[in-house]
Amino acid sequence: MDMQSSLLDRLFDAGLLIDTGVEGLYGRGGAFEDVIARFERMIDAYGGGDGAEAMRFPPGMNRAHFETSGYMKSFPQLAGTVHSFCGGDLDHMSLLQCMEVGSDWTQEQKATDIVLTPAACYPLYPTIARRGPLPAGGGLYDLQSYCFRHEPSNDPARQQLFRMREYVCMGTQEHVTNFRQSWMDRGLEMMDKVGLDVAIDVANDPFFGRAGRMLANNQRDQNLKFELLIPVTSAAKPTACMSFNYHQDAFGAKWGLTLEDGSVAHTACVGFGLERIALALFSRHGMEIAEWPQAVREALGYPG
Ligand code: ATP
Numbered sequence: 096m097d098m099q100s101s102l103l104d105r106l107f108d109a110g111l112l113i114d115t116g117v118e119g120l121y122g123r124g125g126a127f128e129d130v131i132a133r134f135e136r137m138i139d140a141y142g143g144g145d146g147a148e149a150m151r152f153p154p155g156m157n158r159a160h161f162e163t164s165g166y167m168k169s170f171p172q173l174a175g176t177v178h179s180f181c182g183g184d185l186d187h188m189s190l191l192q193c194m195e196v197g198s199d200w201t202q203e204q205k206a207t208d209i210v211l212t213p214a215a216c217y218p219l220y221p222t223i224a225r226r227g228p229l230p231a232g233g234g235l236y237d238l239q240s241y242c243f244r245h246e247p248s249n250d251p252a253r254q255q256l257f258r259m260r261e262y263v264c265m266g267t268q269e270h271v272t273n274f275r276q277s278w279m280d281r282g283l284e285m286m287d288k289v290g291l292d293v294a295i296d297v298a299n300d301p302f303f304g305r306a307g308r309m310l311a312n313n314q315r316d317q318n319l320k321f322e323l324l325i326p327v328t329s330a331a332k333p334t335a336c337m338s339f340n341y342h343q344d345a346f347g348a349k350w351g352l353t354l355e356d357g358s359v360a361h362t363a364c365v366g367f368g369l370e371r372i373a374l375a376l377f378s379r380h381g382m383e384i385a386e387w388p389q390a391v392r393e394a395l396g397y398p399g
């Protein structure tokens with residue numbers, strides 16, 4: 096059995112994840128959720144003093160905003176749309192007939208105004224743009240959302256619906272790149288506290304197709320994306336558990352985000368893959384939280 100399915104089986108057996116019959120779509124047991132809640136409190140302890148504005152969006156977003164974002168240009172393979180039945184009585188009868196004979200009943204489903212959120216920060220940019228120019232000193236936002244990506248896998252660290260906690264910073268180039276650097280330092284410190292081995296490396300997004308390869312190379316050459324890597328199913332191929340992205344003024348220009356002086360805002364975001372961090376902890380310290388090293392339990396606030 097490969098390392099990925101064996102970790103997944105151990106998580107199922109321990110009741111930490113719950114099988115749904117679909118790869119990458121899992122229920123979470125109470126102990127698993129508790130680890131995520133505790134890790135988020137640790138994030139709050141590090142970031143809470145920065146004065147970020149907290150916002151929580153649901154896991155679906157405005158389809159028009161999604162279209163403006165350009166997601167379908169870069170990542171069409173990952174997107175998920177929400178479709179619904181919009182017909183009348185006759186359509187309903189033929190739908191039920193399709194289901195009865197096992198043919199494709201989803202053919203006639205129509206697109207709604209909602210698509211599944213691909214990253215926690217996507218609903219933020221149009222929201223902030225609507226407010227007008229950013230205040231002096233820029234903007235800082237605290238987000239968390241379930242995100243959807245169509246990438247079925249038996250690797251428990253590659254889920255189709257998972258949570259991202261994010262901080263997004265808007266301001267001058269210097270301001271947002273300092274923000275990104277400070278979270279790289281904090282990320283290393285936090286993972287050290289919970290006993291995880293980490294490395295930070297330059298990375299790229301999984302841009303689609305041949306044109307995408309150029310975009311990915313460009314992103315790497317310009318150091319626009321870094322990932323914090325932690326072993327989950329493999330020490331040789333560690334998993335990205337945090338990412339640190341500098342968008343230059345691309346999102347600012349796209350959404351019309353401006354600074355007080357009218358110039359286009361630069362933006363950066365820092366994302367924690369919450370399931371991946373919990374999985375890294377279970378993989379490293381074992382399925383029994385009671386047996387985790389005392390220092391790790393203390394860092395996460397488990398009772399002595
Ligand atoms: P990868 O290269 O592993 O696919 P990514 O580049 O797609 O990761 P981002 O788009 O930067 O990741 O997403 C932010 C964070 O969300 C990642 O650092 C990771 O921790 C988490 N994440 C991304 N995709 C998944 C997934 N399929 N399942 C669980 N967590 C994920």
Ligand code: ZN
Nearest residue numbers: 244246300301
């Ligand atoms: Zn990915």
